[in-house]
Amino acid sequence: MNILACPRLRSAACTALAAFLSCAAPSRAQSAPTVSSGAPAFREVTDEVGRNVRVPQPVRRIVSLAPSLTETIYALGLQDRLVGDTDYCDYPPDAEKKAKVGGAINPSLERIVALHPDLVLVTKSLNRTETVRALAELGISSYATDPHTVDEIITSSEKLAGVLGVPEAGAAIASDMQHRLADLQQRIAPLPPKRVLFVVWTQPLISVGKDTFIADALRQAGAVSIVDSEQSWPQVSLEEVARLQPEFLVFAASHAETTPPTVEVLATFPGWRILDAVSNRRYAVISEAVNRPAPRIVTAIEDLARQLHPDAFVEKPENGRQKLEKENPAGNQQLSSHDYLSPRDPQLDGKTSGGGACAR
Amino acid sequence: MRPLTLHRLLLQCLLLLVILFFVVILALKFGAVPVSLYALGRDLLRVLFGQSSGISSDYGLIIVNIRLPRILLGIIVGASLSVAGTSFQALLRNPLADPYVLGVSSGAALGAILALIAEPHLTISPVFAALLTPLGAFLGAAATITAVYFLGRRQGQIDSSTLLLGGVITASFLSAIIMFLMNTLTGNLRGLAYWLMGDLSTSPQKSVYWFLGIGFLAATGAIYTTAGDLNLLLAGEKEAMHLGVDVPRVRLVVYIAASLLTGLAVSVSGAIGYVGLIVPHAMRLLFGSDHRTLLPTAALGGAIAVVFADTLARTVVAPAELAVGAVTAIAGAPLFIYLLRRRMA
Numbered sequence: 001m002n003i004l005a006c007p008r009l010r011s012a013a014c015t016a017l018a019a020f021l022s023c024a025a026p027s028r029a030q031s032a033p034t035v036s037s038g039a040p041a042f043r044e045v046t047d048e049v050g051r052n053v054r055v056p057q058p059v060r061r062i063v064s065l066a067p068s069l070t071e072t073i074y075a076l077g078l079q080d081r082l083v084g085d086t087d088y089c090d091y092p093p094d095a096e097k098k099a100k101v102g103g104a105i106n107p108s109l110e111r112i113v114a115l116h117p118d119l120v121l122v123t124k125s126l127n128r129t130e131t132v133r134a135l136a137e138l139g140i141s142s143y144a145t146d147p148h149t150v151d152e153i154i155t156s157s158e159k160l161a162g163v164l165g166v167p168e169a170g171a172a173i174a175s176d177m178q179h180r181l182a183d184l185q186q187r188i189a190p191l192p193p194k195r196v197l198f199v200v201w202t203q204p205l206i207s208v209g210k211d212t213f214i215a216d217a218l219r220q221a222g223a224v225s226i227v228d229s230e231q232s233w234p235q236v237s238l239e240e241v242a243r244l245q246p247e248f249l250v251f252a253a254s255h256a257e258t259t260p261p262t263v264e265v266l267a268t269f270p271g272w273r274i275l276d277a278v279s280n281r282r283y284a285v286i287s288e289a290v291n292r293p294a295p296r297i298v299t300a301i302e303d304l305a306r307q308l309h310p311d312a313f314v315e316k317p318e319n320g321r322q323k324l325e326k327e328n329p330a331g332n333q334q335l336s337s338h339d340y341l342s343p344r345d346p347q348l349d350g351k352t353s354g355g356g357a358c359a360r
Numbered sequence: 361m362r363p364l365t366l367h368r369l370l371l372q373c374l375l376l377l378v379i380l381f382f383v384v385i386l387a388l389k390f391g392a393v394p395v396s397l398y399a400l401g402r403d404l405l406r407v408l409f410g411q412s413s414g415i416s417s418d419y420g421l422i423i424v425n426i427r428l429p430r431i432l433l434g435i436i437v438g439a440s441l442s443v444a445g446t447s448f449q450a451l452l453r454n455p456l457a458d459p460y461v462l463g464v465s466s467g468a469a470l471g472a473i474l475a476l477i478a479e480p481h482l483t484i485s486p487v488f489a490a491l492l493t494p495l496g497a498f499l500g501a502a503a504t505i506t507a508v509y510f511l512g513r514r515q516g517q518i519d520s521s522t523l524l525l526g527g528v529i530t531a532s533f534l535s536a537i538i539m540f541l542m543n544t545l546t547g548n549l550r551g552l553a554y555w556l557m558g559d560l561s562t563s564p565q566k567s568v569y570w571f572l573g574i575g576f577l578a579a580t581g582a583i584y585t586t587a588g589d590l591n592l593l594l595a596g597e598k599e600a601m602h603l604g605v606d607v608p609r610v611r612l613v614v615y616i617a618a619s620l621l622t623g624l625a626v627s628v629s630g631a632i633g634y635v636g637l638i639v640p641h642a643m644r645l646l647f648g649s650d651h652r653t654l655l656p657t658a659a660l661g662g663a664i665a666v667v668f669a670d671t672l673a674r675t676v677v678a679p680a681e682l683a684v685g686a687v688t689a690i691a692g693a694p695l696f697i698y699l700l701r702r703r704m705a
Contacts, residue, residue: 087679087680101679102392102679103680105554106561106680107680108391108674108679108681109422109426110392110422110426111392111393111679113393113421113426128554130561130562131562133562134561134562134563137425137563137565138425138426
């Protein structure tokens with residue numbers, strides 16, 4: 001990385017961020033098209049880190065540098081315009097067939113250039129500012145998202161839809177996500193939130209900080225993280241976890257790499273046995289969609305809420321899955337059926353979810 | 361030591377320049393996107409004749425705006441690290457000295473990070489702000505080499521193994537501080553972590569190239585004026601003093617210039633290790649240890665090594681990229697062990 005250029009960029013980003021924050025709400029920062037005099041070849045929008053971005057009109061060729069952005073593009077039904085994505089863009093499975101430009105942190109600028117993108121999509125929490133600056137020097141427009149809460153994921157997806165010229169699809173996704181979350185809130189609002197530890201990594205133990213969208217997703221699912229850290233990915237001491245004794249451990253299944261350890265395996269890790277959640281088998285596994293700030297996160301939130309608050313879903317069965325849960329005795333037995341989410345499971349969820357439905 | 365002739369020096373440099381030319385062609389040709397030699401030649405000729413605006417293909421954009429600046433950066437960084445390594449080896453009379461092994465690169469990295477942290481709190485003009493990071497890197501490098509120099513002294517003489525140990529310990533101490541800073545501060549840490557490993561993937565703005573180039577020429581020039589003295593210093597500080605060398609002055613000039621070279625290189629590319637170790641050794645084997653030829657040949661050799669290593673870094677896991685520091689460490693660390701064993705035998 002070239003840190004010589006950093007101060008200039010960063011101060012610019014800070015000023016811009018301040019301007020962005022001074023807007024009352026993120027939704028107020030909606031793209032304001034300023035069609036340049038004469039040629040409507042591009043329009044200028046302000047992205048979520050406050051940069052003014054010249055977006056060619058219409059946007060025909062998109063390169064995505066984050067799995068979440070790739071998912072959002074598919075959810076918006078714009079997959080035909082996606083000409084390249086990263087090695088980690090594996091959802092939906094069709095995204096794996098797109099031309100690959102490398103990883104999110106170290107993409108190949110050459111590959112990106114060769115794909116002739118009208119617009120490159122980046123997200124602040126994953127991509128490097130150096131990549132964005134290098135793209136700018138090559139004359140390639142890039143648009144950055146930066147959602148920190150589930151609500152911001154919704155507004156961010158909607159705003160991105162506007163930038164890409166499909167505001168209707170964006171509005172549909174947003175209202176679907178909002179309705180499903182509101183429905184969920186109705187069910188679980190009366191119940192006290194469960195105190196959970198979201199496990200990003202077991203050795204060393206890494207969890208999520210309070211300002212991440214994952215912590216917010218936990219809140220939406222009727223859970224509260226016991227970790228109260230300013231850092232995004234804090235390393236947590238097992239002693240502290242044992243002192244706070246979370247009611248549940250929450251894992252995200254990753255179908256790309258290893259599945260999360262089972263309770264039996266966890267109990268063999270040094271020290272983990274002292275956690276009540278391990279000895280009581282209080283353990284929830286949800287799809288890795290929870291790690292991606294994309295529309296599919298709502299599915300992960302619903303799934304987690306079902307596992308943490310099974311009682312809230314028992315009374316009025318509406319579909320087969322919930323009926324199944326009703327037939328099962330609530331409690332530990334039912335929970336352990338979630339110990340292994342098969343790798344295909346998240347994808348099935350996605351197909352039945354609004355995120356997938358909007359693609360059509 | 362054979363007498364130096366201008367003829368021989370030019371011949372050696374010419375040989376290395378030819379190798380550098382071919383490595384540059386290789387680096388221009390290979391990358392994540394395949395480029396034909398014909399397209400490469402056509403686009404290069406257009407650049408030479410000042411018609412870069414005529415290049416319309418994205419191959420042209422890739423070659424001229426992505427690969428060429430990166431190669432140029434590799435040349436400057438490689439030459440700087442190699443000259444710094446050569447100077448440290450002469451001054452410390454230790455063939456295993458290298459900015460990375462001695463902790464000087466870590467010191468420069470810490471200085472650069474501290475400058476990055478301090479920058480938003482200072483009210484300075486943007487021009488000076490851009491120079492703050494290399495300045496921090498230079499001060500970090502200078503402070504570290506001073507500390508390591510005093511750590512390595514025993515009874516007024518530099519003790520070789522104490523010096524190396526002092527350097528290794530200093531490097532690990534500084535790395536720990538960097539880790540601490542990165543864990544406590546929020547911000548673009550992912551970028552920093554990648555940069556720390558040694559990375560050429562993002563080229564700086566044009567003005568920085570001028571700054572790097574001028575800094576490199578000035579520092580290398582300053583070191584070259586002491587080349588004869590460095591030859592005498594190989595016999596020992598006291599011996600050199602008896603032969604009329606102004607040792608404190610040479611030491612001051614070379615330490616400052618070598619710290620500047622290390623600081624400049626680290627501020628744009630992070631800690632690329634072992635270049636300053638391997639290249640001077642290879643050049644000594646090829647052309648002898650006369651610093652009047654060793655310094656320029658080491659500069660060219662360093663450029664060749666880093667451009668070649670970076671080409672590997674760009675291509676082996678394409679389209680993703682390795683950090684070039686990983687490539688140089690994989691090649692350099694075993695060589696370091698070999699040299700260490702041979703010295704002890």
